[in-house]
Amino acid sequence: MNITLQPDTRQGFINVVTLTNTKAFTLVEMLVAMAVSTIIIGATYASYDLVATQYKKNIDVAEMHTSGRAVMQMIERDVRMAGFEYRDQDAKVTYGSITGPLVIKDSGNKCCDEVTVIYDYYDEDSKKVERIRITYSAGPHPRNKGGGDKYDRYRLYKQIDVLGRNNAILANPIIGSKDLLGDFVEDFQIVNIIESMGLFTAYHGYKHI
DSSP, X not given: OEEEEEEETTTEEEEEEEOOOOOOXXXXXXXXXXXXXXXXXXHHHHHHHHHHHXXXXXXXXXXXXXXXXXXXXXXXXXXXXXXXXXXXXXXXXXXXXXXXXXXXXXOTTSSOOEEEEEEEEEETTTTEEEEEEEEEEEEEEESSTTOOSOEEEEEEEEEEEEEEETTEEEEEEEOOOEEEEEEEEOOOOOOOHHHHOOSOOOBXXXXXX
Protein backbone atom coordinates (compact mmCIF):
# COMPACT_ATOMS: atom_id res chain seq x y z
CA MET A 1 0.00 0.00 0.00
CA ASN A 2 1.41 3.36 -1.04
CA ILE A 3 0.23 6.73 0.39
CA THR A 4 0.99 9.89 -1.56
CA LEU A 5 0.10 13.57 -0.98
CA GLN A 6 -1.06 15.67 -3.88
CA PRO A 7 -1.63 19.47 -3.61
CA ASP A 8 -5.11 20.93 -4.15
CA THR A 9 -5.48 24.70 -4.50
CA ARG A 10 -8.96 24.69 -3.09
CA GLN A 11 -8.81 22.34 -0.16
CA GLY A 12 -5.11 22.15 0.62
CA PHE A 13 -3.64 18.67 0.64
CA ILE A 14 -5.63 15.48 0.16
CA ASN A 15 -4.59 11.88 0.76
CA VAL A 16 -4.52 9.66 -2.25
CA VAL A 17 -4.39 5.94 -1.43
CA THR A 18 -2.91 3.68 -4.09
CA LEU A 19 -3.33 -0.07 -3.67
CA THR A 20 -0.53 -2.26 -5.07
CA ASN A 21 -0.92 -6.02 -5.54
CA THR A 22 2.42 -7.60 -4.29
CA LYS A 23 3.05 -11.31 -4.92
CA ALA A 24 4.35 -13.37 -1.92
CA PHE A 25 4.27 -16.83 -0.32
CA THR A 26 1.95 -17.74 2.46
CA LEU A 27 3.21 -19.36 5.66
CA VAL A 28 1.82 -22.74 4.63
CA GLU A 29 3.61 -22.56 1.28
CA MET A 30 6.88 -21.68 2.99
CA LEU A 31 6.56 -24.63 5.38
CA VAL A 32 5.82 -27.01 2.51
CA ALA A 33 8.82 -25.69 0.54
CA MET A 34 11.10 -26.15 3.55
CA ALA A 35 9.85 -29.70 4.08
CA VAL A 36 10.43 -30.62 0.43
CA SER A 37 13.91 -29.06 0.51
CA THR A 38 14.77 -31.01 3.64
CA ILE A 39 13.68 -34.26 2.00
CA ILE A 40 15.74 -33.54 -1.12
CA ILE A 41 18.85 -32.65 0.90
CA GLY A 42 18.44 -35.78 3.03
CA ALA A 43 18.07 -37.99 -0.05
CA THR A 44 21.13 -36.40 -1.65
CA TYR A 45 23.24 -36.97 1.46
CA ALA A 46 22.03 -40.56 1.75
CA SER A 47 22.99 -41.20 -1.88
CA TYR A 48 26.42 -39.66 -1.34
CA ASP A 49 26.98 -41.69 1.83
CA LEU A 50 26.00 -44.89 0.00
CA VAL A 51 28.39 -44.19 -2.87
CA ALA A 52 31.22 -43.23 -0.48
CA THR A 53 30.71 -46.40 1.56
CA GLN A 54 30.72 -48.59 -1.54
CA TYR A 55 33.84 -46.84 -2.82
CA LYS A 56 35.64 -47.48 0.47
CA LYS A 57 34.63 -51.14 0.33
CA ASN A 58 36.02 -51.41 -3.20
CA ILE A 59 39.29 -49.83 -2.06
CA ASP A 60 39.52 -52.22 0.91
CA VAL A 61 38.84 -55.24 -1.31
CA ALA A 62 41.48 -54.10 -3.81
CA GLU A 63 44.04 -53.64 -1.02
CA MET A 64 43.15 -57.05 0.40
CA HIS A 65 43.66 -58.71 -2.99
CA THR A 66 46.96 -56.90 -3.48
CA SER A 67 48.17 -57.92 -0.03
CA GLY A 68 47.04 -61.50 -0.60
CA ARG A 69 48.93 -61.75 -3.88
CA ALA A 70 52.07 -60.35 -2.25
CA VAL A 71 51.88 -62.95 0.53
CA MET A 72 51.32 -65.78 -1.96
CA GLN A 73 54.29 -64.65 -4.04
CA MET A 74 56.43 -64.56 -0.90
CA ILE A 75 55.43 -68.11 0.05
CA GLU A 76 55.92 -69.31 -3.51
CA ARG A 77 59.44 -67.89 -3.66
CA ASP A 78 60.49 -69.47 -0.37
CA VAL A 79 59.04 -72.84 -1.40
CA ARG A 80 60.96 -72.69 -4.66
CA MET A 81 64.14 -71.96 -2.69
CA ALA A 82 63.65 -74.98 -0.41
CA GLY A 83 66.74 -77.19 -0.37
CA PHE A 84 69.09 -74.65 -1.95
CA GLU A 85 72.65 -75.31 -0.75
CA TYR A 86 75.12 -72.48 -1.25
CA ARG A 87 78.52 -73.34 -2.69
CA ASP A 88 81.63 -71.24 -2.31
CA GLN A 89 84.22 -70.42 -4.97
CA ASP A 90 85.65 -73.92 -4.64
CA ALA A 91 82.20 -75.44 -5.25
CA LYS A 92 82.02 -76.68 -1.67
CA VAL A 93 78.73 -76.68 0.19
CA THR A 94 79.13 -74.21 3.03
CA TYR A 95 76.79 -75.75 5.59
CA GLY A 96 76.53 -79.31 4.33
CA SER A 97 73.49 -81.09 2.98
CA ILE A 98 69.96 -80.16 4.02
CA THR A 99 67.73 -82.74 5.65
CA GLY A 100 64.01 -82.19 5.22
CA PRO A 101 64.11 -79.03 3.11
CA LEU A 102 60.34 -78.95 2.74
CA VAL A 103 57.96 -80.11 5.47
CA ILE A 104 54.20 -79.73 5.25
CA LYS A 105 51.89 -80.32 8.19
CA ASP A 106 48.54 -81.25 6.70
CA SER A 107 45.54 -80.31 8.83
CA GLY A 108 43.10 -82.14 6.58
CA ASN A 109 39.86 -80.28 6.10
CA LYS A 110 40.45 -78.13 9.17
CA CYS A 111 42.35 -74.88 9.48
CA CYS A 112 45.21 -74.63 9.05
CA ASP A 113 48.20 -76.21 7.28
CA GLU A 114 51.79 -75.34 8.09
CA VAL A 115 54.80 -75.33 5.77
CA THR A 116 58.48 -75.17 6.73
CA VAL A 117 61.33 -74.65 4.27
CA ILE A 118 65.10 -74.69 4.78
CA TYR A 119 67.64 -73.16 2.42
CA ASP A 120 70.83 -71.11 2.34
CA TYR A 121 70.29 -67.37 2.04
CA TYR A 122 73.00 -65.21 0.49
CA ASP A 123 72.95 -61.54 1.45
CA GLU A 124 74.12 -59.40 -1.46
CA ASP A 125 74.99 -56.46 0.80
CA SER A 126 76.99 -58.22 3.50
CA LYS A 127 78.26 -60.99 1.17
CA LYS A 128 77.45 -63.52 3.89
CA VAL A 129 75.51 -66.76 3.81
CA GLU A 130 73.11 -68.05 6.45
CA ARG A 131 71.14 -71.24 6.59
CA ILE A 132 67.61 -70.29 7.51
CA ARG A 133 64.40 -72.09 8.33
CA ILE A 134 61.16 -70.34 7.43
CA THR A 135 57.79 -71.43 8.77
CA TYR A 136 54.42 -70.22 7.52
CA SER A 137 51.58 -70.98 9.89
CA ALA A 138 48.14 -69.71 10.83
CA GLY A 139 46.81 -69.44 14.34
CA PRO A 140 43.55 -68.36 15.97
CA HIS A 141 43.30 -64.83 17.28
CA PRO A 142 41.24 -64.12 20.43
CA ARG A 143 38.25 -61.81 20.28
CA ASN A 144 39.50 -59.68 23.14
CA LYS A 145 42.89 -58.64 24.47
CA GLY A 146 42.43 -60.79 27.53
CA GLY A 147 42.59 -63.96 25.44
CA GLY A 148 40.46 -66.90 26.45
CA ASP A 149 39.07 -69.74 24.39
CA LYS A 150 36.86 -67.62 22.12
CA TYR A 151 38.29 -66.84 18.69
CA ASP A 152 36.73 -65.01 15.79
CA ARG A 153 39.44 -65.24 13.13
CA TYR A 154 42.84 -66.60 12.13
CA ARG A 155 46.10 -64.82 11.44
CA LEU A 156 48.91 -65.84 9.09
CA TYR A 157 52.46 -65.69 10.50
CA LYS A 158 55.99 -66.01 9.16
CA GLN A 159 58.87 -67.09 11.38
CA ILE A 160 62.54 -67.07 10.33
CA ASP A 161 65.06 -69.13 12.34
CA VAL A 162 68.81 -69.05 11.72
CA LEU A 163 70.34 -72.55 11.65
CA GLY A 164 73.80 -71.68 10.35
CA ARG A 165 75.99 -68.59 10.49
CA ASN A 166 79.64 -67.73 9.78
CA ASN A 167 80.13 -70.96 7.81
CA ALA A 168 79.09 -73.20 10.70
CA ILE A 169 75.89 -74.89 11.81
CA LEU A 170 74.73 -73.42 15.12
CA ALA A 171 74.42 -75.75 18.09
CA ASN A 172 71.53 -73.61 19.30
CA PRO A 173 69.53 -72.17 16.41
CA ILE A 174 68.48 -68.55 16.66
CA ILE A 175 64.69 -68.64 16.91
CA GLY A 176 62.98 -65.68 15.30
CA SER A 177 59.71 -64.04 16.19
CA LYS A 178 56.41 -64.64 14.46
CA ASP A 179 55.75 -61.77 12.09
CA LEU A 180 52.17 -61.05 11.11
CA LEU A 181 51.52 -61.40 7.37
CA GLY A 182 47.73 -61.39 7.15
CA ASP A 183 44.65 -60.98 9.31
CA PHE A 184 41.12 -62.37 9.02
CA VAL A 185 42.37 -65.55 7.34
CA GLU A 186 39.64 -68.12 6.78
CA ASP A 187 41.94 -71.03 5.93
CA PHE A 188 45.52 -71.79 4.89
CA GLN A 189 45.96 -74.93 2.81
CA ILE A 190 49.02 -76.25 0.97
CA VAL A 191 47.82 -78.30 -2.01
CA ASN A 192 49.74 -81.05 -3.81
CA ILE A 193 49.85 -79.93 -7.44
CA ILE A 194 50.06 -83.47 -8.83
CA GLU A 195 47.01 -84.69 -6.93
CA SER A 196 44.90 -81.55 -7.30
CA MET A 197 45.95 -80.53 -10.84
CA GLY A 198 46.00 -76.93 -9.63
CA LEU A 199 47.26 -73.87 -11.45
CA PHE A 200 50.39 -73.09 -9.48
CA THR A 201 53.40 -75.29 -8.89
CA ALA A 202 56.75 -75.12 -7.18
CA TYR A 203 59.29 -77.83 -7.90
CA HIS A 204 62.27 -79.11 -6.01
CA GLY A 205 64.24 -82.32 -6.21
CA TYR A 206 62.29 -83.64 -3.25
CA LYS A 207 58.68 -82.67 -3.72
CA HIS A 208 56.07 -81.07 -5.89
CA ILE A 209 53.48 -78.91 -4.17
